[in-house]
Amino acid sequence: MFRFAAILSAAIAVTNPLSAQTCPEAADHVAEVDALVAQIQKAETEQEARAISNQMWELWTDAPGEQAQALLDRGMRRREAWDLLGALETFNTLVEFCPAYAEGYNQRAFVNFLRQNFSAALVDLDAAIALSPNHVAALSGRALTLLGLGRTEEAREALTEALVLNPWLPERHLLAPGGLLAPPGEDI
Known part of the structure; x- marks a missing residue:
């Protein structure tokens, strides 16, 4: 029985090389993201805020190790090409390989959002x-x-929380009068 289990484990490792490896620890970008949040809150123009937001994305998409980065990049390319099933499969692999890496979940969520699997x-x-x-x-x-x-109501609260961190989010218009998340009594 033990011999069979060892052979099965070896076969799985050959067909899925990531299963035999451990995801490296993700870089700790908390302080850098916090500093960028403080900067974006003080931004005076949307262009300035967009540049800061791009810096945040560079940190979030800094995957832990070459293999995780390759999975993230492949999944994002597939999503951008509207190969949503391929992207979902890739992000499933990334999340399984690196369960402590937040961006794997965020990217898989985006694919599911596009598939309307809310x-x-x-x-x-x-x-x-x-x-x-x-x-x-x-x-x-x-x-x-x-x-x-x-x-x-929960969407309104979640967006309000996000806007505390980044008041320049494009979604801010949803809370404006007439927006889909405008507080009751503030419609046009």
């Missing part, structure tokens, strides 16, 4: 936020996902 997206967004509480993109994605689920 329930699955919400689970992944909650995981990403638990791992990276100042992940502004995951917070705003959570608001949009809750809106997709018809949970308007």
Whole structure:
């Protein structure tokens, strides 16, 4: 029996080389993201805020190790090409390989959001936020996902929380009078 289990484990490792490896620890970018959040809160123009947001994305998409980075990049390319099933498969592999890497969950959530599988997206967004509480993109994605689920009040609260961190989010217009998340009594 032991011999069979060893052969089976070896066969799985050959067909899935990541299963035999451990994901490296992700770089700790908390202080850098916090500093960028402080900068974006003081930004005076949308262009300035966009440049700071791009710096945040560079940190969030800094995967732990070459293999995780290759998976992240492949999944994002597949998503951009609208190969959503291929992207989902790649992000599933990334999350399985690196379960402590927030961006794997965030990217898988985005794919599920595009597929309108809002329930699955919400689970992944909650995981990403638990791992990276100042992940502004995951917070705003959570608001949009809750809106997709018809949970308007929760969506409004989630977007408000995201806007505290980044007041320049494009989704801010949803809270403006006439917006889908405008507080009751503030419609046009």
